[in-house]
Every structure is written in C-alpha cells, then in structure tokens.
Amino acid sequence: MNSQWIEVAIEVKPEDADAVSDLLQQYGHQGVVIERAGHFIETWEDEIPPVDKLEVRAYFPADASAPDKRQQVNDALKYMLGGRQVSEPKFRVLDEQDWAEAWKAHYFPFRVGRRTYICPQWIDPNTLPDRRADDVLITLDPGMAFGTGTHPSTQLCLVAIEDLLEGRPGLQVVDLGCGSGILSIAAAKQGAVYVLGLDTDEMSVDVTLENAVVNGVGELIHAQHGSLASLLHAARRFDVALVNILSKVIIEMCGQGLGQIVRPGGVGVFGGIIMDQVGEVEEALRQTGLEPYLRRPSGEWVVIEARRPVD
C-alpha cells in the first residue's frame, strides 16, 4: 500500500475537460476526477448554475517513479494541448491517511435488526446511551475493507443472521468475501461454533482477523485467503453460507458449484443484488441446487435466502 500519493490538478474550460482527462487517464491510478473548480456549490438541485471552469485531478503513487511521471505529465500537456487555455498543472503530496480519517469522521454507532449494534472501534461502547444487555455489539474498524455495516445489503445480511442463528447454537458458517469480517463476527457472536471467512483480498483477511480478536471471537473465526474453488476442492459444507458480494460474481460462482458448499437442509444468504437482477440470481441459485425461499428488500437492494433440499 502506498502511504503517500501525488495529486495533479488542472483547471480547464468545460470543452477541454475530455481531452485533459483522457491525457491524465494514462498517468493516474485507476481513473480521474472532474469537479467544478472551487468545489463547493451550495445551491439548490434544480437551480444549478452553468459551469465555467472545471478541475481535472489524477493521482499516482509517490514512489521512485513519481518525478518521471510528473515530467511526463508536464511534457504531454505542453504537446497535446497546444493553444488550449488550461492552467499550469498543480502538484501536491497527499497522505493516504488524510482521506481515511475524513471518512471515519462520518461513521457513527447505529442499530441494525432487533439487537445488532455496530460501533466504530474508536468510540467506547460503554458511552452509548441506548446500549442494552442483550445487544450483539460489533465494534469495527472497517479500514479499507468492505463491510462497514452501513450498506443496505450488509444490513439485510445482519438481519438474516439474527433470524437464522437465533436459538440454534453450534452452527458452522462460511463467509465468502468476508471484507471487514462484520458478518463473520455477527455469526460468531450469535452462537456459531465455527466461522470460516474467505476473501481473495489479503488485506480483508487481515482486517477480519483483527476485528475478530477485538470482538472477542478470535477463536471462533478462521479467516484466510481463498475463494469458492478452495472450498470445493476441500469438499467443505456449511450450515449457513454468507455470500454478500455482487450479482455477477454470485451467478458465476453458481456455475462453479456454489450450492455444494451448503449442506443439505442448510441455507445460503446472498447479498449485493440490485432489484432488477433478482430473477437472474434466483435462476442461477436453482441451477446450483438451491431453492430460493425469501427475498429481503431495502431500497434497490435485495438479499436472497435459499435452502439446499435434504437429499
């Protein structure tokens, strides 16, 4: 991970934004930003004034190649833009911490479902005024991994976990695409005897393990780098499979035998699905031997629960 980035910002007329952004696409990390110069508008949505100046920004790592890239951007601008009126590119060094901290400032404790209570790690849960004895408290430092608990799909999965695990201790659970570990922790705190968290992102595995320890369920959660293929290879089956990823990925995994990781009589919880993709996902679930029996909607997001019939 880079600890610092170089930001290059260029002010342009709206008609030149495309050309400048195309140029910066070649040097920037994963795309560019185009924003009204001056940033803040403070006007009503239906009274937006015409744009007279835009700022195009791109970012690249502040590593050994940064001075060369900076020179290349300067040269390319000089050659490509010719007579166009654009500002001199402004460069500045940006700490990765700057925006990570900015995000934290907007993250507050909140309730989900009947008794799940999500609390950022940097807030003392004992100071929460509405804390109840039977709360399932999850303290979380989402870091850069997915799963802050604020996404409707994650919240629907948390409610599903409450419903599926209540009064049924001792279940074995897999969390495919564990991200921050929020769903694994919820399952472990509600009676699961074994939770396997898998993610193809190494950072997510580390974050899940750290969050599991912080929540006192480090011994129940086993997070590791891996995917569906590793589960199928080991012929693992679970009482509950949590798959909060994306429709496209779920459909692909169905074609690879996703249903086989759910034991007969077990349940899969599938999230990250937009409303108009429900039919396609449900059909794929049927094809892999699961029977969808419940849709949990929230806004344009849906979580589908599907059961594997007893053989």
Next chain:
Amino acid sequence: MAKKLKAIVTLQLPAGKASPAPPVGPALAQHGINLMNFVKEYNAKTASRIGEIIPAEITIFTDGSFKFRLKSPPTAFLIRRAAGVDKGSSTPNRDKVGKISRAQVKEIAEIKREDLNAVDVEGAMLQIAGTARSMGIEVVD
C-alpha cells in the same frame, strides 16, 4: 423535493474496479461521502462492462446524502477503442496514430448523444470527428 448541493463530482473509473484508493478516496472523503457504498454500487452496476471507462456523476448534498448516475464512456476512450490504439498522438497535426470510419464515428455519436449538447446525430458526429482529429486519428470514408 429540491435539496441543497454541496458538490458535483465526476469520476472516470475502470468499470467494475472502483476501490477506496485514489482517485475515489480523496475525491469523496473530503465531502463526507460513505465511499464504500459508492464503490460497491458502482462496481455492481458496471461489473458487466469490464474493460471500459465508465464515468459516474455523483451529486453530493449538504445533508451528507448523495446520488450518482452512470454516463457514457469518454469520447476519447471510444475513439481510441474504435481505432485500436492505446493513446492519441502527442503531435496530432504532424503524426497520425490511427483511423476510424464514418460509420464508427456515427456509432460513437449515438452512444454519446445524450451527454453531448448536439441537437442531432450529425451535430454529435462533427464533435466526435473534431475530437478524433485532435488525437491524431483520421476519419476516413
């Protein structure tokens, strides 16, 4: 109901591959946006178009809420893809790096028409052809 705007930010990102790293992180965190929500939704909506650059126009309101809409890929990206080249010419007047046909220009104009100010496809085609020339890509019959 109208809401008060804080900012309008357009992110040109590779489809299905947005992450909290730059440019998304610094662009959105400064406005207090739940950038994880944006990343997940953007990836969900663009996952079937891997390989394309899909801009997202994000409208951020003063109450912390936001909405976004996907726009058509940037004109320059569509031209480069049609011409089969990685980048435009650094000296477009002198050095040509590729060619696209009028039919391809029309195809791009159809894709871009909603996002351009052109009154009809012919007007959009003129804009596309102009952009192609500025990239050192010839338009041929």
